Amino acid sequence: MTEEQAAVPESPPATTRGTGWLASKVPLVVAIAIAVVFHLQTSEMEVGTLTEPGPGYWPRVLIVSIIVVSLLGFVMDMSDGIETFELGATARVLGGFATLVVFTLMFEQTGSILAGFAFLMLWLKGLNGESWRMSLAIAVVAPLASYLLFVTALGVRLPEDIVASLWGGR
Numbered sequence: 001m002t003e004e005q006a007a008v009p010e011s012p013p014a015t016t017r018g019t020g021w022l023a024s025k026v027p028l029v030v031a032i033a034i035a036v037v038f039h040l041q042t043s044e045m046e047v048g049t050l051t052e053p054g055p056g057y058w059p060r061v062l063i064v065s066i067i068v069v070s071l072l073g074f075v076m077d078m079s080d081g082i083e084t085f086e087l088g089a090t091a092r093v094l095g096g097f098a099t100l101v102v103f104t105l106m107f108e109q110t111g112s113i114l115a116g117f118a119f120l121m122l123w124l125k126g127l128n129g130e131s132w133r134m135s136l137a138i139a140v141v142a143p144l145a146s147y148l149l150f151v152t153a154l155g156v157r158l159p160e161d162i163v164a165s166l167w168g169g170r
Helices: 003-007 020-042 057-075 087-110 112-127 132-153
Strands: none
Touching: 020 057, 087 112, 112 132
């Protein structure tokens, strides 16, 4: 053994987390099953064309995408890429879901600007730990910009917005 080899500490042997092939494939089967259920529910909807999509167009795009990605997962070796469940990470995922629920409930009642502000503040400061300055800047600018883009520039009809009503918006 040379001096250089002796100076480098040996890393412990890689250990398997005990998840195995089945654990890496079960979520893929679940995703395909969900896609099939959605396909059955949307099969009556008209698809339309690319230039004039019908109500079933985007659901079909999503369904096909889910199935293709899931099938790719079956042929890829994902044994090294399986995530373990840790309490902190699981709590952040549940917190992210909770912020989406809050956003959805607020969106209908207050409009997109205030709901977007609350969502982004919860997400950026609460879940991601960003600085107050960065969180406030993004949480103020992003909802206003999206309101101006979608409602003012593109004419998308959204629920009445209590913040936009302050300057005469809807």
